[in-house]
Amino acid sequence: MKTLEHDSVSTPRRPLRWLVAALIGVLAVAAALAVGEFVSVFTGAGSSPFLAVGNSAIDLTPEWLKQFAIRNFGTNDKLVLLAGMAVTILVAAVVAGLLSRRSPLPGMVIAAAFGALAVLAVLTRPDTDVLSVLAPLASLVVGVLVFRWLHGVAVDRLAAGSSEKDGLTRRRFLYSAAGTAVGAGVLGGAGTLLTGSSDIEASRAAIGKLTVRSPAPPIPASAGYEALGATKFITDNREFYRIDTALTLPRLTAEDWRLKIHGLVDNEVTFDFADIRGRELIEKTITMTCVSNEVGGPYISTSNFIGVPLRDLLNEAGVQDVGGQVFATSVDGWTTATPVRDMLDEKRGALLAIGMNGEALPLEHGFPARVIVPGLYGYASACKWVVDLELIRYCQKSFYWQDRDWAVEAPIKTQSRIDVPAGFATVAAGKVQVAGVAWAQTTGIAKVEIRMDGGPWQTAELATEVNDRTWRQWRAEVDLSSGSHRVEVRATDRSGKTQPQERVPPIPDGATGWHSILFSVD
Secondary structure (H helix, E strand, O other): OOOOOOOOOOOOOOOOOHHHHHHHHHHHHHHHHHHHHHHHHHHOHHHOHHHHHHHHHHHHOOHHHHHHHHHHHHHHHHHHHHHHHHHHHHHHHHHHHHOOOOOOHHHHHHHHHHHHHHHHHHHOOOOOOHHHHHHHHHHHHHHHHHHHHHHHHHHHHHHHOOOOHHHHHHHHHHHHHHHHHHHHHHHHHHHHHHHHHHOHHHHHHHHOOOOOOEOOOOOOHHHOOHHHOOOOOOOOHHHOOOOOOOOOOOOOOOOOOEEEEEEOEOOOEEEEHHHHHOOOOEEEEEEEEOOOOOOOOOOEEEEEEEEEEHHHHHHHHOEOOOOOEEEEEEOOOOEEEEEHHHHHOOOOOOEEEEEEOOEEOOHHHOOOOEEEOOOEOHHHOOOOOEEEEEEEOOOOOOOOOHHHOOOOOOEOOOEEEEEEOOOOOEEOOEEEEEEEEEEOOOOOEEEEEEEEOOOOOEEOEEOOOOOOOOOEEEEEEEEEOOEEEEEEEEEEEOOOOEOOOOOEOOOOOOOEOOEEEEEEEO
């Protein structure tokens, strides 16, 4: 039997087996991704084809779907996205293989299309440059060539039929497939190891203890009702909520970090980490709230943040337009804009933070440095991994979430939440403790009320106020008989404003409504 020569359009006399065809697709994609990841070590993390497509998917995801992911998966939303992408790519690879049982052209076209998509994703990322395109281009070329090569080896195996060459061609395909798998694994592993070579945690650990000139006042025991099962007043770093658009955490050492302040200023200035740490650090107890927090939601936490007043840094640069905005950019290209007046407000106390609860900022919370502006939702103020502050005229530029129709300014709304009892819990009859938190950052909570089963409102006992930039805990005692009960809560801030009953979703400028839970009494 004449051996079938495989050129770019050769076709086996009979189609490849389903399993063989699918395996070719999967191995070609694995090789393409591995090469792309390896090259991205040298061209920048943002050039990773897999991550670039994932980040673009985040940017293009409809708002309702993003909120669905946050509500249902919380801080695991990015893990779900990555897993979903992996499954999608796997399915596409299998389909590419199955469509190519007779000819390699369909699979090569699909591989090229995926590579082109990655190239486009990298070119449109804000944290990439022209050189970054080398990673997805490498993926494209390798994906097409490996698919063509493996398909040709499989065609040779099929053409050999029952001849003496059958064993040789079978082994050749098996060795080729195994070699491709091992090569992809080695390159992928090398890329992972090299990506971690900057050793961010080592840089963070080397910072050591942060010496604070002006520590935050100790939290009095009377500031919370933890003994009742209520939320801890200070949130542990590991439990502090995290909502952002970073598919993978930016990797920037303290040694490499720089903050540039420019734009409508008298003097452009640049600070490095040593400059900031060498200043007189202050510590402030601040509650942060995410605009994605539904009524009664978990995306609110309190920490002792360490840093320097942003007011001082801006004044050193010389602000030219106090009615403008500070346009902040993260190292990964994410942007936000905050009114200059809020950053300069001494009472509000905006910080460039480098520490959190006595230690350097955790990587997921902005290491080496981040912006914190009390009283504003984070999407319009709290830039993590910040590297650039540009002073602009008001709305001269639009920022990430503004481009997606969120509000330009984002003052945190007065809200309250019930933590005890838990929803649908069963408690003993008699005197039942109800407790929770309320917040109106920079205004302060004046009163919290609860009502049982739609009855009259009763005023709750307020815990000691730490400051008007933090939440305030509350408790009430009610005498209840056996059965099912519903408790509602509402708060009134120091301006006299009581949170409205009407439920409003978080987007575009924060949720409103009374939180309520159902529970049972034995």
